[in-house]
Structures are given as C-alpha cells and as structure tokens.
Amino acid sequence: MKLPDFEAWAVFAAVVEHRSFSGAADALAVSKATVSKAITRLESRLGTTLFHRTSRRLTLTDSGRSLAENAQRILSEGQAAEEAAFESASAPAGLVRVAAPLTFGIRHLAPILSDFMVLHPAIKVDLRLSDAFIDIVGEGIDIALRIAELPDSSLRARRLGPVTTHIVGAPEYFDRAGRPRHPADLAHHACFVYTNTATPELWRFRKAGGEEAAVRVDGPIRTDSGDAMIPALCKGLGVARLPEFLIGDELRSGKLEAVLEDWSVSAAALHLLTPPGTLRPARVEALINYLDQHLRKVCPSIRDSTLMAS
Known part of the structure; x- marks a missing residue:
C-alpha cells in the first residue's frame, strides 16, 4: 500500500490558509519552490487541479474547495499528535485563531480571553471580530x-446556551405607530432589517403553546450591524x-x-465551532475548554450589563 503524501497535504492546507504560495512558504519556513512542487505532486497524485493560478490571483477550484477541509484536518491532527507527545514536558504554546461577532466579542469574549492569556502566557491569540460569515476552514x-x-454542516459545534432576542423600538415610536399585539402587525411597521441572516x-x-407566526418586514434601514441600528431606534x-x-x-x-414579549x-443560541476532526493542538484544546466553562456563564447572565467572567 502506498502511503498518502502527508507533507503535500499539509502544504496544501497552508496555501489555503495563507492564500498564496509565498505566504505558505514563509509560514512553513521553506522555499516557494518547495511549496509549488508539493502542490504539483499532490495534484498529480489526485488527478485534479487544486488551484486556479494567475499572475495576480490564486483561487481554489471546485475540487480544491472540497478537499481543503480534509487537508486542514490532516494538518491539525498531525500537529495535535506531535503536541500531545510533548504536552507533559511543556505548557501549551503557539497561536490560536479565534473568530466572533463584533459586539459580543468586545463586550463578552475579550475579558475572558485576557484572563486566559494570563494563565497561559505562551499562547498567542489572533482575534477576528466581524458580524460577517467566516469560512472557518478556508480562513x-x-x-x-x-x-x-x-x-447542518461538517463543523463540530457545542451549544453553550440560549441568547434572548427582543422586538424593540422607542416608546415614542410605539405611541405614534401603535404597539403590535401580534407578529402579523409588524408588516405595517417600519422594521429595520439585519442582513447577516x-x-x-x-x-x-x-408561542409557548406551540402557535407559530411568520411575517415579512420592511423599513428604512438595512444593515449588517445591529449596533448601527440603535441610534435610529432611540430616535x-x-x-x-x-x-x-x-x-x-x-x-x-x-x-x-x-x-410581543409573549412570543x-x-x-438563536451561542455556539462554539471548530473545524472537523477529533484531534486538536493542546493550545486550541486549552482555550476551547476555558471558553466552554466561562461562556456558559455568560448566556444566563446576558441580561446583565456587565460580564462576570470568574
């Protein structure tokens, strides 16, 4: 049996992550030629093209996109296996890339991360805050x-707890436009539309008794930021x-x-997502466990204006 070309798979994962052969070469501390040869070798072995290459841009082919997840899993599990072997001799160390919604990340995640980094000074965190959808494997x-x-997806998910959502407006708006008694009434209101859904x-x-309702809404503001709605709501x-x-x-x-508080x-709930695969580097596993423990406290207390992180 011919063994898989694990090195080429790992190089492929690095190119996908860094979006260039040069970036992957720098990250892996090898030459660009070494990266190019590994990708060519893997493409030849698989009988498919992984990237569209131009002088200005490198993009995944359909085949490359479907295989990127496998490559990331091979690389992550290889790193995890090596780190597990050395875990007893040294503390978890290295970079962990974390993505979170913007406002939640600032208000709730950042304090927890700072506490974690005090406990694990050898771990570095690359924190990316955005309300936009992020391709976890590709990024x-x-x-x-x-x-x-x-x-449904191939990502691994932990549900940490519910997140309460409200229909809100200024009292003067409801005094003027009327307070909706049923969700269907919202069709006649100026509803701000959050576009990241x-x-x-x-x-x-x-409703608690099982009654369901759906309404199509429209209004003067469409935005991908909930924070941006608040000034107009208050006015x-x-x-x-x-x-x-x-x-x-x-x-x-x-x-x-x-x-409409009776509806x-x-x-929606707060979820912690990780790429597919069962093995993870010790530094990632340490942060997952820490966030799992502390963010579960956030969801029940999310009605409070401050986060109790301890």
Whole structure:
C-alpha cells in the first residue's frame, strides 16, 4: 500500500490558509519552490487541479474547495499528535485563531480571553471580530463563536446556551405607530432589517403553546450591524429585532421598549465551532475548554450589563 503524501497535504492546507504560495512558504519556513512542487505532486497524485493560478490571483477550484477541509484536518491532527507527545514536558504554546461577532466579542469574549492569556502566557491569540460569515476552514480559524440557528454542516459545534432576542423600538415610536399585539402587525411597521441572516426580511415567532407566526418586514434601514441600528431606534424611526446583549442598557434606561414579549423571536443560541476532526493542538484544546466553562456563564447572565467572567 502506498502511503498518502502527508507533507503535500499539509502544504496544501497552508496555501489555503495563507492564500498564496509565498505566504505558505514563509509560514512553513521553506522555499516557494518547495511549496509549488508539493502542490504539483499532490495534484498529480489526485488527478485534479487544486488551484486556479494567475499572475495576480490564486483561487481554489471546485475540487480544491472540497478537499481543503480534509487537508486542514490532516494538518491539525498531525500537529495535535506531535503536541500531545510533548504536552507533559511543556505548557501549551503557539497561536490560536479565534473568530466572533463584533459586539459580543468586545463586550463578552475579550475579558475572558485576557484572563486566559494570563494563565497561559505562551499562547498567542489572533482575534477576528466581524458580524460577517467566516469560512472557518478556508480562513484557518481554530475556534469560532456564532450566535445563530446553525444549519447542518461538517463543523463540530457545542451549544453553550440560549441568547434572548427582543422586538424593540422607542416608546415614542410605539405611541405614534401603535404597539403590535401580534407578529402579523409588524408588516405595517417600519422594521429595520439585519442582513447577516439567510432570510433577513422574514421574522419567525413561536408561542409557548406551540402557535407559530411568520411575517415579512420592511423599513428604512438595512444593515449588517445591529449596533448601527440603535441610534435610529432611540430616535423613534422604527422597530428592530436585536439580541439583549446589544440593547440591554437601552431597555433598562427606558430608551427602548420591548414588545410581543409573549412570543419567542428566535431559537438563536451561542455556539462554539471548530473545524472537523477529533484531534486538536493542546493550545486550541486549552482555550476551547476555558471558553466552554466561562461562556456558559455568560448566556444566563446576558441580561446583565456587565460580564462576570470568574
């Protein structure tokens, strides 16, 4: 039996992560020619082209895209196996790439990460905060936090807890436009649309007794940032569907008012996602366990304005 070309698979994963042969060569401390030869060798062995190459751009082919996940798993599990062998002799060390939603990352994740890094000074964190969808495998992300209803995928997911969402507007807006008594009433309101969902204009609701409702909404603002909606909401320009960790202060101060509270707005939850595979480097495993422990405390207390990270 001919063994797989593990080196070529690892090089392929590095090229996907760094999006260039040069970047992969620098990361692996080898020559660009070595990287190019490894990719050519793997393509020849697999009988398929992995990249579209031009003078200005390197992009994955359909075959390359489908195999990138396998390459990342091979590289990650190889690193994890080596690190496990040395784990008893040294503390976890190295870089962990973490992705999280912008506001949640600033308000809730950053304090936890700082505490973790005090405990593990040899671990470095590359923290990427964005509300946009991130390709975890393609971007080389070790850990991603997502607040959503997750579709089926090959990613490994841990549900850490529910995230409460409200329908909110300024009291003066509701005094002027009326307070909705049923989700269907929202079709006649100025609803701000958050675009980082699969169906931004379709809001779904469920009552404790099992009754369900769905309404198509429209309004003066469409944005991929929940934070950007808050000033217009407070000025009485409309209604939005937002998680409580974004608008908790405004609810407590009375600047915003929640309506339709007898309806559940969504089944969104905080999830911790990792690439496929069962083996992970010790540094990644250490951070996963730490976040699992501390972020589970965040979800029940997310109604509070401050995070108790200890």
